Amino acid sequence: MARIWCGIVAQPGREREVTDTPAFEARRLIRGAASATLATQAAGQPFASLVTPATAPDLSILLLLSSLSEHTRQLRAEPRCALLFQGSPVETNPQTAPRVTVTGLAAPVPEAEVPALKARFLARHPYAALYADFGDFALWRVTPGGAQLVGGFARAMRLRPSDLLPDPAAAAAIAAAESRILDHMNADHAGAVAAIATRLLDGAEGPWRMVALDPDGADLALGERVCRLNFNLPASDAAAVRAELIRVSSEAQSGLQ
Known part of the structure; x- marks a missing residue:
C-alpha cells in the first residue's frame, strides 16, 4: 500500500530519505494547508472561523479578510490569535491526524508590501481573484509567536519561534x-x-x-x-x-x- 510522504506517494521499499524534524513537519503542514481554523476573541469570548491561508517565505501567514467579518473586527480590537492547521488522519480515529496550532499577532499588511504578498496569496488561492480587489477585503499577516505540533495520537511538542521558523x-x-x-x-x-x-x-x-x-x-x-x-x-x-x-x-x- 502506498504511503504519503512530503506530498509525494512512495511505494514500499522505494521510500526517499526525509529529514523530518518537528519544525520541518510543522512547516509542511502550515504551508500545505488549503484552509485553517482561526481563533479570535472578543471580551474574553472565543470565536472560531474558517480561513484560507498562504505563507510568505519566512512563514508569515497571509490571510485575505473582509472587514465585514466578525473575526476581522475582533482582530482589530485584539490582534492576538491562533490558527489550527490539520493534515489527514492515518486511521479512522481523527486524532491520528497531524496538526499544528500557531499562536501569533495579526496585523494588516502595509500598503507597500501588498502587491507582492497579494500575488503570493493568489498563487496559492487563484479562485480568490474574483473578490480580492473588493473594497472590504484586505490582506493581513499573522507573525508566528510559537506553535504546538501534534504529530498524531499522543505525540505533542511545543515549538518556540526560533525552532519553528x-x-x-x-x-x-x-x-x-x-x-x-x-x-x-x-x-x-x-x-x-x-x-x-x-x-x-x-x-x-x-x-x-x-x-x-x-x-x-x-x-x-x-x-x-x-x-x-x-x-x-x-x-x-x-x-x-x-x-x-x-x-x-x-x-x-x-x-x-
Missing part, C-alpha cells in the same frame, strides 16, 4: 531568486513541472505551472487547483532549490509513483 538567510535568499527560478522552470522545463504534478502529486493532466517557492517546497497550479510539493529537507539557498528540483524532476520523469 525557517532560517532567515535561507528565506531571504530563496525569495530573491524565486522569480528567476519560476520563470526558468515554467519556460524551459514545463514538461518536468507537469510530470511532477501528475506523477508525484496525483494531479490531473494539463499545463501545470510552478507558481511559488519557499525553503520548504513549491506550489504547482493548474487553473484553480494548486498542489503542494514538499522538499525532502529544507533548502538553504537557490542552489539547494535547484538540486531538489532536479532530483524530483528526474524522479517524476522516470515514472516513479
